[in-house]
Amino acid sequence: QSALTQPASVSGSPGQSITISCTGTSSDVGAYNYVSWYQHHAGKAPKLLIYEVSNRPSEISHRFSGSKSGDTASLTIYGLQAEDEADYFCISYTRLNTLVFGGGTRLTVL
Amino acid sequence: EVQLVESGGAVVRPGGSLRLSCVGSGVNFEIYGMSWVRQRPGKGLEWVSGINWNGGSTGYADSVKGRFSISRDNARNSLYLQMNSLRAEDTALYYCARDRSGSYSGGMDVWGQGTTVTVSS
Numbered sequence: 675q676s677a678l679t680q681p682a683s684v685s686g687s688p689g690q691s692i693t694i695s696c697t698g699t700s701s702d703v704g705a706y707n708y709v710s711w712y713q714h715h716a717g718k719a720p721k722l723l724i725y726e727v728s729n730r731p732s733e734i735s736h737r738f739s740g741s742k743s744g745d746t747a748s749l750t751i752y753g754l755q756a757e758d759e760a761d762y763f764c765i766s767y768t769r770l771n772t773l774v775f776g777g778g779t780r781l782t783v784l
Numbered sequence: 785e786v787q788l789v790e791s792g793g794a795v796v797r798p799g800g801s802l803r804l805s806c807v808g809s810g811v812n813f814e815i816y817g818m819s820w821v822r823q824r825p826g827k828g829l830e831w832v833s834g835i836n837w838n839g840g841s842t843g844y845a846d847s848v849k850g851r852f853s854i855s856r857d858n859a860r861n862s863l864y865l866q867m868n869s870l871r872a873e874d875t876a877l878y879y880c881a882r883d884r885s886g887s888y889s890g891g892m893d894v895w896g897q898g899t900t901v902t903v904s905s
Contacts, residue, residue: 677828708889719898720829725884725891763829765890771843773819773831773890 696764708767793899806880814858817883834888
């Protein structure tokens with residue numbers, strides 16, 4: 675079970691948009707619409723941002739958007755804010771009835 | 785407020801066993817899938833095991849398969865992780881997390897604060 679591939683880091687200025695990719699295989703990301711995205715601040719519990727590729731919990735800002743194409747899922751954050759600086763990771767369900775995590779991406783707001 | 789509280793973390797010798805518990809409050813615990821997730825020191829998060837709402841379906845990461853066992857007691861709003869044949873590489877902060885669905889498809893919307901397991905001689 676190899677981890678999903680995410681860029682180690684991304685950065686952007688306040689107000690800009692950034693996209694984080696999450697690449698898997700036809701056995702996980704490409705197999706189902708069960709990809710979720712999380713924000714993780716050190717020392718805190720992860721926060722669900724997106725579930726089932728593109729659905730957003732009611733309490734999550736519309737600035738966060740998810741999509742998928744083939745074996746790659748993406749998280750886009752619009753209108754970057756200072757408080758968005760955090761680690762972001764993806765999770766996918768797999769054909770083996772397991773979950774696989776992405777390695778995580780550190781977002782820096784310049 | 786929905787809350788998950790883990791317990792049972794400890795220092796244990798290699799080869800030893802430990803049982804982690806996770807108690808849910810303020811939620812209909814019995815209708816949700818649950819997972820255990822861990823974070824090793826200096827590493828990213830890693831899925832360990834998951835269980836559906838009634839315990840009829842479970843899954844394990846390859847790294848723990850055959851050594852760890854997940855279970856739940858819905859009458860007690862509790863989730864468990866029995867950890868046997870522990871190794872140094874199992875040292876981690878272990879979280880329990882609730883799934884939005886009755887399965888463990890990965891939409892984890894409630895997380896505990898974690899319990900620490902240290903495997904060392």
